[in-house]
Amino acid sequence: MNAPLIGARIQRKEDYRFLTGSGQYTDDVVLPGQTYAVFVRSPHAHAKIKSIKKDKALKAPGVLAVYTGEDLAAAKVGGLPCGWLITGTDGQPMKEPPHPPLAQGKVRYVGDHVAVVVGESIEAARDGAELVEVDYEALPAVVDATKAMQKGAPALHDIAPDNKCYTWALGDKAAVDAAFAKAAHVTKLEFVNNRLIPNAIEPRAANARYSRADDSYTLYVANQNPHVERLLMTAFVLGLPEHKVRVVAPDVGGGFGSKIYLYAEDVVVTWASRQLARPVKWTAERSESFVSDAHGRDHHTLAELAMDKDGRFLGMRVHTTANLGAYLSTFASCIPTILYATLLAGQYTTPVIYCEVTAVFTNTAPVDAYRGAGRPEATYVVERLVETAAREMKLDPAEIRRRNFIRTFPYQTPVALMYDTGNYEATLDAAMNMGDVAGFARRKEEAARRGKLRGLGYACYIEACGIAPSNIAGALGARAGLFEAGEIRVHPTGSVTVFTGSHAHGQGHETTFAQVVADRLGLPIESVDVVHGDTSKILFGMGTYGSRSIAVGGTAIVKALDKIIAKGKKIAAHLMEAAESDIEYDRGVFKVAGTDKQKAFGEVAFAAYVPHNYPLDKLEPGLNENAFYDPTNFTFPAGSYVCEVEIDPDTGKTTIVKFSAVDDFGKVINPMIVEGQVHGGLTQGIGQALTEGCRYDPETGQLVTGSFTDYCIPRADDVPSYQLDTRETPCTHNPLGVKGCGEAGAIGAPAAVMNAITDALWSMGVKDLAMPATSESVWRAIHMKRAA
Amino acid sequence: MHAFNYHRPSSVNDAAALAAKQAEGKLLAGGQSLVQAMKLRLASPSDLIDLGAIGDLKGIKVDGGSVSIGAMTRHAEVAGSAEVKKAIPALAYLASQIGDRQVRNMGTLGGSLANADPAADYPAAVLGLGATVVTNKRKIAADDFFKGLYETALQPGEIITQVSFPAPKRAAYVKFKNPASRFAIVGVFVADTGKGVRVAVTGAGPSVFRVADMEKALGAKFAPDAVAGIKVKADGLNTDLHASAEYRAHLVTVMAKRAVEAALK
Amino acid sequence: MAVRVSMTVNGKAVSAEVEPRTLLVTFIREHLGLTGTHVGCDTAQCGACTIHMNGKAIKACSMVAMQAQDANVVTIEGVAKPDGTLHPMQAAFKEHHGLQCGFCTPGMVMNAIDFAKSHPNPSEQEVREALEGNLCRCTGYHNIVKAITAGAKAMAG
Incomplete structure (x- = not known):
């Protein structure tokens, strides 16, 4: 009756509101009696707070209140919690220093929260913030993680005098050492995985209202997981009962990880709204986003790959120092460990792997998950090693990969994961075809005639998405569940509202999830709407991160749908006076098998809500079901990227002339949306490789890249049009066969780009180059080699 | 942004008189640099004297061997001017490379020169072509105009009215x-x-x-x-x-x- | 201290007493309640605040409201037909999936419409260069470029 919707390029349901300016983002919410908050932030990377004087600010016109850490402490407001406990190689729990929402006694990074000023208008609050007098005693600061570990480095926290949060390891060290001892060749690289600033285009914002009438709070917040935000804030920070707090994450303008976390500002405006009995809104200015959003990456890594004489991988050894910033952000601790070391097998049969990670506090903004979160870092390690190994051994980089691909599934890696399915050769073949690798030599020659250098690089990535199951994650230190919840509400006339705990902030769930539901029920997509992002409407949710929405959230919806259909069959059986076991459901119609008797979905729904002819003795009326789904394994999206660059040796400017990406996301629900996710991910990955790099002044700890005029996120003319394709090996352990697609591009692209650049420069003796490969750094590499 | 008084004079003379009175005042041309600086509270003029309503400061004239451009002429107008493209294509091209489309629709020649950002484009054309900067008080040769980092020969209250570029x-x-x-x-x-x-x-x-x-x-x-x-x-x-x-x-x-x-x- | 600012916004005459330091984007969002125009940065890079002033795309965060005195302003809310039919550029963004989170979208569309008026059949390079003043973190620009190319053709009829 209706064409299948799964796999169709359906235009998005959410677009009309965004295209006409009718979206509602947090800053668009203006509540009666609205007030505005401005944070006084630390200008120092590290300093003692000797005193804070509020008087002048409080006297300024329009200023309503000034609060400091002392006020919060007096009110017994707790610190911001970390959601993952890592246990170190010494058997000790990680160091968890206090993380007060407003600084108490000391500030630890530029942008750290010192006080909040609430005013009648944003300008009044800003004027007031300038009048808060803070007397600091500046302390020496350290921004580099390797330096922070050195003797005599300034210590940030009393409980971690050496600035180490933990040293953690995964893998069999002795077996890896033995593998290296018998290797014919070892490839070794030392590099920094550059710190990135997420920069969703909507700055973070929070607007809280307190109601004395029922002693309840409503917080509108730009956030990726409103239930988690509520859970952390109520249980750990404000000590409020959850039923008195409603968290709404309305339209959210991009997240990329940076809006997962419980931030100080969210807590402070919520608390302040009660003190003032008026709504308090804070919206970040971009310069605040730069200093106070959780940053991403920032690893210093020494990586080695051992091979036999034919280029077969024997073992891998990785030592990483991870910069956590000044405090533990919500999921900071699991990113450079659980989500990093476990991915070091990549697509290969490397039999033994050992990875040791030391996580360090520094006087910088907290570091947490940013698109890919640990997996881009792992892919960079693996794919830079593999490509370099091929060059060193004079093997074709595609060939060395083929010699080591995993080909039988399920496959147990030496770093804890069990890959359920994949076909790495298929994506590599397709990407090589699409990128016309065969014609590369000719193009390189042609470029050389124009005085330009060409390079070609590969990246064959794997990622683990839909992080799960909860009990295993719990054993590894997770302090939260990793399931998802969904609810299907069938209305009396047969239209459907879907409630999901997966939040959308660009991913198009309102369309994709509607496609799944409409397809499975055989209804037109117009009959299905999706609701998310409001704890008062959604039963529960773990939210959106780690490319988990379709694999976990989508499956929860499917589980609820199964219940709907099962109940519908019971009702239909009653209506048609048939045995329940004889009822089949097929594209919108309940049929009695082998007869022409049938009832439309809408008729059954109507019967459920107007139960005049209904088995009330056996069945409740209504047609509304929910489900919680906790996956049995991760999903493993994988793919192959081929990047071709052209370098102008006179300026060092790198241009990506061709980028071909073939991904295996399992079953694809909406190819148009999936392609969009890949485009965006690739661009962020290219940004990491070519233009983006957070820099702090090593002496003063000032953020040097504190605005878009200094921190370069890619613009339209920095990136090419992409060539994309997919191959499908359906996930084996969820009913939709889906794996997730949100982060792939950002995971695979950096290595592909850097492999291409180093390919172009290899013959000049350039083995490695730091990200971002800016024009000057590429020019310098060429220039130095030429000079030498 | 700190608070300021706003003025919108309709002639260069009125603007100059206002500027003379307000030692901490600033002239506002397109505002593409000044408003940004004020937003970040890096600039806090007591008064803003908006030149936007002064018709005399706008327009492009090509006369024999030279192109005269009013100080309040937007970059986009210069970039898109058929006359400029014909007389000095490099100047039209330079204007097309300033900032971005939206900035070019607001930013002005006079504002750019008076600000003298070390990385701005227009100063290269003014100096490269040996243009003459005309103010309400005098004519300044390009070689005498740029004095250093954000520094020009302009005196307090002096207003650029046009720039004459020899083809x-x-x-x-x-x-x-x-x-x-x-x-x-x-x-x-x-x-x-x-x-x-x-x-x-x-x-x-x-x-x-x-x-x-x-x-x-x-x-x-x-x-x-x-x-x-x-x-x-x-x-x-x-x-x-x-x-x-x-x-x-x-x-x-x-x-x-x-x-x-x-x-x- | 307050000044009176008057302009036409989406075809309607509006006038208000404002502090001189009121930015045009603040006037549009807070005073007029037209929240489709967004603020994504404080250094005039992101272009989320792009509107039309006297037919030209400009950044409403980079000017005080008084600079738009007597001007004819159009925001994203004034682009579709009164019956709700999308403008051809808006329709092209929808058709080509030229938006994800939607936050940069109004600015993108406003700049694209202005650009397309003078570029009825733009090349990919022209479109990419025209987007120098608009940042998007979601789409990688790929589909925005496709949308603007198609939208420009549709506008030219």
Whole structure:
């Protein structure tokens, strides 16, 4: 009756509101009696707070209140919690220093929260913030993680005098050492995985209202997981009962990880709204986003790959120092460990792997998950090693990969994961075809005639998405569940509202999830709407991160749908006076098998809500079901990227002339949306490789890249049009066969780009180059080699 | 933004009178730099004297050998002007490379020159073409106008009214952009005026400057090779996050060579 | 201290007493309640605040409201037909999936419409260069470029 919707390029349901300016983002919410908050932030990377004087600010016109850490402490407001406990190689729990929402006694990074000023208008609050007098005693600061570990480095926290949060390891060290001892060749690289600033285009914002009438709070917040935000804030920070707090994450303008976390500002405006009995809104200015959003990456890594004489991988050894910033952000601790070391097998049969990670506090903004979160870092390690190994051994980089691909599934890696399915050769073949690798030599020659250098690089990535199951994650230190919840509400006339705990902030769930539901029920997509992002409407949710929405959230919806259909069959059986076991459901119609008797979905729904002819003795009326789904394994999206660059040796400017990406996301629900996710991910990955790099002044700890005029996120003319394709090996352990697609591009692209650049420069003796490969750094590499 | 008083005079004289009265006041042209600075509270004028309502300050006139552009003429108007494209295509092209589309629809020639950002594009054209900056008080030769980092010969209350650009025999502007801000890391304007060659460099130093060695070499032979071997000294050039002085010095030669190539096309 | 600012916004005459330091984007969002125009940065890079002033795309965060005195302003809310039919550029963004989170979208559309008026059949390079003043973190620009190319053709009829 209706064409299948799964796999169709359906235009998005959410677009009309965004295209006409009718979206509602947090800053668009203006509540009666609205007030505005401005944070006084630390200008120092590290300093003692000797005193804070509020008087002048409080006297300024329009200023309503000034609060400091002392006020919060007096009110017994707790610190911001970390959601993952890592246990170190010494058997000790990680160091968890206090993380007060407003600084108490000391500030630890530029942008750290010192006080909040609430005013009648944003300008009044800003004027007031300038009048808060803070007397600091500046302390020496350290921004580099390797330096922070050195003797005599300034210590940030009393409980971690050496600035180490933990040293953690995964893998069999002795077996890896033995593998290296018998290797014919070892490839070794030392590099920094550059710190990135997420920069969703909507700055973070929070607007809280307190109601004395029922002693309840409503917080509108730009956030990726409103239930988690509520859970952390109520249980750990404000000590409020959850039923008195409603968290709404309305339209959210991009997240990329940076809006997962419980931030100080969210807590402070919520608390302040009660003190003032008026709504308090804070919206970040971009310069605040730069200093106070959780940053991403920032690893210093020494990586080695051992091979036999034919280029077969024997073992891998990785030592990483991870910069956590000044405090533990919500999921900071699991990113450079659980989500990093476990991915070091990549697509290969490397039999033994050992990875040791030391996580360090520094006087910088907290570091947490940013698109890919640990997996881009792992892919960079693996794919830079593999490509370099091929060059060193004079093997074709595609060939060395083929010699080591995993080909039988399920496959147990030496770093804890069990890959359920994949076909790495298929994506590599397709990407090589699409990128016309065969014609590369000719193009390189042609470029050389124009005085330009060409390079070609590969990246064959794997990622683990839909992080799960909860009990295993719990054993590894997770302090939260990793399931998802969904609810299907069938209305009396047969239209459907879907409630999901997966939040959308660009991913198009309102369309994709509607496609799944409409397809499975055989209804037109117009009959299905999706609701998310409001704890008062959604039963529960773990939210959106780690490319988990379709694999976990989508499956929860499917589980609820199964219940709907099962109940519908019971009702239909009653209506048609048939045995329940004889009822089949097929594209919108309940049929009695082998007869022409049938009832439309809408008729059954109507019967459920107007139960005049209904088995009330056996069945409740209504047609509304929910489900919680906790996956049995991760999903493993994988793919192959081929990047071709052209370098102008006179300026060092790198241009990506061709980028071909073939991904295996399992079953694809909406190819148009999936392609969009890949485009965006690739661009962020290219940004990491070519233009983006957070820099702090090593002496003063000032953020040097504190605005878009200094921190370069890619613009339209920095990136090419992409060539994309997919191959499908359906996930084996969820009913939709889906794996997730949100982060792939950002995971695979950096290595592909850097492999291409180093390919172009290899013959000049350039083995490695730091990200971002800016024009000057590429020019310098060429220039130095030429000079030498 | 700090609070300020706003004025909207309708003539240059009124604007000048207001400016004379308000020592801490600022003239507002397109505002593409000033408003930003005020938003970040880096500039806090007591008074803002908006030149936007003064019709006399707008417009483009081509007269024989020169192009006169009113100080409040938007970059987009210069970039899109058929007359400018015909008389001095390099000038129209330069204007098309300033900032971005939206900035070009607001930003003005006079505002850009008065601000004298070391990485702005217009100063390269003014100096490269040997233009004359006309104010409500006098005419200032390009060589006398730029005095240093954000510094010009303008006196307090002096208002640029127009700039007169002599049409060269051939000229070109080539810019190597800062990837983030899109200002010039190095921009080189080369003009063969008929009476000699002028080479003006923006972005590289604290202020736009000429390169005498290149001018001399190009005067003898107007060809890319003539400048290929001429290096400017890195000493005194800007070093920042995006480019070291050494790299900038190198880029001056590369961009100069490319500008000559472009001028010959 | 307050000044009176008057302009036409989406075809309607509006006038208000404002502090001189009121930015045009603040006037549009807070005073007029037209929240489709967004603020994504404080240094005039992101272009989320792009509107039309006297037919030209400009950044409403980079000017005080008084600079738009007597001007004809159009925001994203004034682009579709009164019956709700999308403008051809809006329709092209929808058709080509030129938006994800939607936050940069109004600015993108406003700039694209202005650009397309003078570029009825733009090349990919022209479109990419025209987007120098608009940042998007979601789409990688790929589909925005496709949308603007198609939208420009549709506008040209």
